[in-house]
Amino acid sequence: MALVKLKEFCIPESPGQVSACAAKYGDNALILGGGSFIHGLEARGLLSEVEALIDIRKLGLAGMAATGEGVRIGAMTTFAELEKLPELASAAWLGALKDALTYPPMQIKNVATVGGCIAASCPFFDIPTAFLALDAKLTVSGAGAKREIGLAELFAGLFENSLEPGELITEVRLAKPAGRAASAFIKLEGTANDLAIVNAAVRISVDAAGVCQEVRIALGGGVGDSVVRSASAEKLLLGQKLSADLIQHAAEAVGQDISPMEDHRATAAYRLAMAKVITRRALNQALSRLN
C-alpha cells in the first residue's frame, strides 16, 4: 500500500538517464541504493507520494581504492564490501570506520550502501558519525555537473539532506591525515542491532612530543537533528599534550555542542551523560592505538 503512486522504476545506465528520470518526476522521484532504509519508510507508509524509483546499481558506483593519500569509496559500495578494505585492518587512522562497521547486522551489511547511509541523514546511524570524524568529502553529481562537499554540508536536518532532485552522491573520500594519527568509534545501544542511544567517533593526530596537532570529535545517536562535531571539546585538545585529566575535561565539554533528544530509547539527561562517557572512552581508545 505504501508506493501507491509509483509509475516508473528507472534503472539508468548513465548519469544523463538519472537526470532524465529525475527531471520527469522532480521531488517525487527517489534514488534507490541498497533499499534498507527506504524499506522502513515504505513499511511506515511514508512513500505515498513517490512516483518513480531510480535504481542506481548500473552506474558503476561500487568499489574502493586506497592510495598513499587516503581512501576513495564508491557510493554503491556495501558495508560488507567496505569491511574487506585491507587498510581497515592495519591503518590506525581508519580505526573509527572499522569500529563502526562492526555494529550493523550482517543482513544489513550485505545491502546497505555507503551513499544511502549518509544520504538518509539519519542522526541515529553509526557509519556517518565515523565518516564525520574522518573528515569525509563527497562527490555529488547531477544534471551534468559535479561538485565536492564536506559531509557536514550534506546534512540539512532530521532525515533531510541538501541534495537537489536528481543529484547523487557518487563517491566518499577520506584523506589520510598528516603525522601520527588514530581514530576510534564507540556506540551505546540498548539492545544488539538497535539504533544508537548515542555514539561517538574521534580522530587525533599528534607530533613526536605527543602534542595534539589535529582533532575531530563527532557525535550521533540522537544528540541533535544531525550528526554533529564538538568544536568545544576539540578546542580544548588542540595544541595540548594529551593527559587523562585533559581528556576528561574535553569529554565533559561535548555537552556544550549537543542537544540530546528524549525517546523510547533514553532520556535526554541519560544521552548527555553517556555522550561524555563514550567520548572519553573513544579518545582513550584512539590514544591507545597511537601508542
Ligand SMILES: Cc1cc2nc3c(=O)[nH]c(=O)nc-3n(C[C@H](O)[C@H](O)[C@H](O)COP(=O)(O)OP(=O)(O)OC[C@H]3O[C@@H](n4cnc5c(N)ncnc54)[C@H](O)[C@@H]3O)c2cc1C
Ligand atoms: C535492521 C537494521 C539495522 C541497522 N543497524 C545499523 C547499525 O547498527 N548501524 C548503522 O550505522 N546503521 C544501521 N542501520 C541503518 C543502515 O545503515 C541504513 O539503512 C543503510 O545504510 C541505508 O543505505 P541503503 O543503501 O540501504 O539506502 P537506501 O534505503 O537505498 O536509501 C536511503 C536514502 O538515501 C537515498 N540515497 C541512496 N543512495 C543515494 C546516493 N548514492 N545518492 C543520493 N541519495 C541516495 C535514498 O533516496 C534514500 O532517501 C540499520 C538498518 C536496519 C534496517
